[in-house]
Amino acid sequence: MSNPVVIDAAPGQSYADITREFEAPVEAVFRAHADPDLFARWIGPRGLETKITAWDFRTGGGYAFVQTDRKGGAFEFRGVFHTVRENELIVQTFEWLGAPDQVSLDAMRFEDLGGGRSRLVDHSVFPSVEALEAMVAEGMERGLTEGYEKLDELVGGE
Amino acid sequence: MSNPVVIDAAPGQSYADITREFEAPVEAVFRAHADPDLFARWIGPRGLETKITAWDFRTGGGYAFVQTDRKGGAFEFRGVFHTVRENELIVQTFEWLGAPDQVSLDAMRFEDLGGGRSRLVDHSVFPSVEALEAMVAEGMERGLTEGYEKLDELVGGE
Numbered sequence: 001m002s003n004p005v006v007i008d009a010a011p012g013q014s015y016a017d018i019t020r021e022f023e024a025p026v027e028a029v030f031r032a033h034a035d036p037d038l039f040a041r042w043i044g045p046r047g048l049e050t051k052i053t054a055w056d057f058r059t060g061g062g063y064a065f066v067q068t069d070r071k072g073g074a075f076e077f078r079g080v081f082h083t084v085r086e087n088e089l090i091v092q093t094f095e096w097l098g099a100p101d102q103v104s105l106d107a108m109r110f111e112d113l114g115g116g117r118s119r120l121v122d123h124s125v126f127p128s129v130e131a132l133e134a135m136v137a138e139g140m141e142r143g144l145t146e147g148y149e150k151l152d153e154l155v156g157g158e
Numbered sequence: 159m160s161n162p163v164v165i166d167a168a169p170g171q172s173y174a175d176i177t178r179e180f181e182a183p184v185e186a187v188f189r190a191h192a193d194p195d196l197f198a199r200w201i202g203p204r205g206l207e208t209k210i211t212a213w214d215f216r217t218g219g220g221y222a223f224v225q226t227d228r229k230g231g232a233f234e235f236r237g238v239f240h241t242v243r244e245n246e247l248i249v250q251t252f253e254w255l256g257a258p259d260q261v262s263l264d265a266m267r268f269e270d271l272g273g274g275r276s277r278l279v280d281h282s283v284f285p286s287v288e289a290l291e292a293m294v295a296e297g298m299e300r301g302l303t304e305g306y307e308k309l310d311e312l313v314g315g316e
Binding site: 012013014015060062079080081082083089091093095101103104105107123125126127128129 | 170171172173218220237238239240241247249251253259261262263265281283284285286287
């Protein structure tokens, strides 16, 4: 059994707190966010192939990737890293180019739970209540659930 | 008489829409955001001196500046530019290092009103309702009002 993703989004608010525990050390979970080859192997729902097109993982850097499905559909994403603090914090912007200029901001905190376990808390802020609701409707939970299951497999969790 | 700053922040929400019209063309108002020497001359309330410490005004770039008051107090700010589209849109992060890791996201739209007039609409998204309320309490309106009055003087508006 994989650990659950808990999405805490108060009704009428434009942000969500997304919490997920890992049966792996914080360093491994952070590295899966820092290393583009690892990142490409877990981000997003199953059935999509991810290609990193830009990667500069540092405070002030940025990223871009494209995901393709089996029908040939392509989904492009990009953002900038406001803060990168190793094994502790990533603050980054996020834009799906299918909804241009609808930029969200994620603050991801990596917590060491001891005993080789860790917790990731993502405070995800959207430009409006509607933008968050649209993201939920478009399968946010499935994307997170399946993505983190793939991350489990990478870092040797359950 | 200078034009008013209109701050539209719904109670209980974590974002605000800040609207200001200028008696100057959109190109001039945008340039005052793009050029570090001009930017330093208007940003923030009166009585502070601004020194730009980093400036890379492009999509994927970043900025940092420090403001000092007459008593020697210093206030440091920094962020990254998610999007820069000339005379149209700036999407950027913003952090006052006095409240570390409390990062907000601004989407600033520049609108040509014709007749040499323009409008700036800043959709400013905070990480929480409390963070927005704290910014309002710390003099957000005065900083904006006085800053935009200095911008008027720079671009030849009223």
